Amino acid sequence: MSSRYWCELAWLGGPSATPGVVIEVEGDRIAGVSSGHASPPCDAIELSGLTLPALANAHSHAFHRALRGRTQGGEGTFWTWRDLMYGVAANLDPQSYYGLARATFAEMAMAGIGVVGEFHYIHHRPGGDPYDDPNAFGASLVAAARDAGVRLTLLDTLYLHGGLSSGSRSGYAPLLPEQARFGDGSVHAWTRRVESLRATVSGPGTRVGAAVHSVRAVDPPSIGMVARWAKDRALPLHVHVSEQPAENEACLGVHGRTPTALLAGAGALGPDTTLVHATHLSRDDIDLIGAAGALCCICPTTERDLADGIGPCPDLVRAGATLCAGSDSHAVIDLLEEARAVELSARILTNRRGVHSTETLAAIATVNGYRSLGWKDGGTIRPGCLADFTSVGLDSVRLAGIDTPHILDAVIFAASSADVHNLVVGGRPVVVGGTHVSLDVAGELDSAIAKVVAA
Numbered sequence: 001m002s003s004r005y006w007c008e009l010a011w012l013g014g015p016s017a018t019p020g021v022v023i024e025v026e027g028d029r030i031a032g033v034s035s036g037h038a039s040p041p042c043d044a045i046e047l048s049g050l051t052l053p054a055l056a057n058a059h060s061h062a063f064h065r066a067l068r069g070r071t072q073g074g075e076g077t078f079w080t081w082r083d084l085m086y087g088v089a090a091n092l093d094p095q096s097y098y099g100l101a102r103a104t105f106a107e108m109a110m111a112g113i114g115v116v117g118e119f120h121y122i123h124h125r126p127g128g129d130p131y132d133d134p135n136a137f138g139a140s141l142v143a144a145a146r147d148a149g150v151r152l153t154l155l156d157t158l159y160l161h162g163g164l165s166s167g168s169r170s171g172y173a174p175l176l177p178e179q180a181r182f183g184d185g186s187v188h189a190w191t192r193r194v195e196s197l198r199a200t201v202s203g204p205g206t207r208v209g210a211a212v213h214s215v216r217a218v219d220p221p222s223i224g225m226v227a228r229w230a231k232d233r234a235l236p237l238h239v240h241v242s243e244q245p246a247e248n249e250a251c252l253g254v255h256g257r258t259p260t261a262l263l264a265g266a267g268a269l270g271p272d273t274t275l276v277h278a279t280h281l282s283r284d285d286i287d288l289i290g291a292a293g294a295l296c297c298i299c300p301t302t303e304r305d306l307a308d309g310i311g312p313c314p315d316l317v318r319a320g321a322t323l324c325a326g327s328d329s330h331a332v333i334d335l336l337e338e339a340r341a342v343e344l345s346a347r348i349l350t351n352r353r354g355v356h357s358t359e360t361l362a363a364i365a366t367v368n369g370y371r372s373l374g375w376k377d378g379g380t381i382r383p384g385c386l387a388d389f390t391s392v393g394l395d396s397v398r399l400a401g402i403d404t405p406h407i408l409d410a411v412i413f414a415a416s417s418a419d420v421h422n423l424v425v426g427g428r429p430v431v432v433g434g435t436h437v438s439l440d441v442a443g444e445l446d447s448a449i450a451k452v453v454a455a
Helices: 062-067 078-090 094-110 136-148 177-182 187-201 220-232 245-255 259-265 283-292 300-305 313-319 335-350 358-365 367-372 404-414 441-453
Strands: 002-010 018-026 029-034 045-053 055-060 113-120 151-158 206-212 237-241 273-277 295-298 322-325 389-392 420-425 428-432
Touching: 002 389, 045 404, 045 420, 055 094, 055 273, 055 295, 055 322, 055 335, 055 367, 062 078, 062 094, 062 441, 078 177, 094 113, 094 136, 094 420, 094 428, 094 441, 113 136, 113 206, 113 237, 113 367, 113 389, 113 420, 136 151, 136 187, 136 206, 151 187, 187 206, 187 220, 206 220, 220 237, 220 259, 237 259, 245 259, 259 273, 259 283, 283 313, 295 313, 295 335, 295 367, 300 335, 313 322, 313 335, 322 335, 322 358, 322 367, 335 358, 335 404, 358 367, 358 404
Parallel strands: 002 045, 055 113, 113 151, 151 206, 206 237, 237 273, 273 295, 295 322
Antiparallel strands: 002 018, 018 029, 045 389, 389 420, 420 428
């Protein structure tokens, strides 16, 4: 299948947009890119506004979408919010999760997101017993992403313990009853299950990666085994790290080192590792991350919502880390907001503007996320790369009056997911004119969330 798209403006890298770009597509790849086309060729599909590589959501918990509006208004902390999250998790089964995830992934598509990294840790029945198909939940998520039209990296997550505990011989507490369905019992059981998952669901739009939930939930020897398993297969490895000071304090109390240092000692830091949040880091932590060439996935809307804090993004970049972004708990789904928040938070920390360039922020929302999720041939508009791109309309009140030299700045700093007009993934239109091509997304969200919260 071949097609041709004419972009009024396109971001091809660099600090500014290029006018009159034609993208030639063959199959699921970009076959050619040319500029200087003042008007669209007669057979081209017109994309008005600014066309960007499809956005990449590097960290998602799809079921958290059911919490939007139900947890934001009250008092508390991350730890009290977590109890509410466990309540939704307890109500899920593979069928209801398919419906909720499909609608959530489709909402992402309407926000210009072409690939999502699903940090997936609900594996079994509520008491911990496996389903007849031990990967029933994983298969539901794969089907949901396929039907929503987005690429998926399913980051299957190891979860063994209920938290760090200096009072126990092992240093770890057992799983809480509400966590029982997350655990496989051992890293060996997790490996067997994930190998079976990889054999059955991998395909053109789906990849399986590895995740360690956190140093609170996985002990160092098991972390090392997962890291070796992922490295041997050239798969991405994701880990929640230092989201809360309490995690650091507990890790220091049990292991005598920070979560980052523990991961480094276990062999779990490298260029294919993504540390999620990385909010409360020491200077030594930052140096370890930078020296490893690791990525850090920043999730500002969640980190603000849960009162987590602001991470040291400027120091991480200077040390050699690469930043990407995720919508995590889906308080909102808007990768443009996540990207600009990296810069706006840095301004609060440093009392300086322009800490991260607009080009850097655009890369955080696109190519860096594709790399984090193992799609190293995506996130850019150039020949040979995946034909994944999105167009942001310039006709809303948010972008009125902007001239061409400032379009990229305006889109990164002022546009929202509501301005996304089109999304193409693998050469196929998924969103056209701001509407999903096959799903009533708002209606599906209403129905899916009602089933979960009312269960």
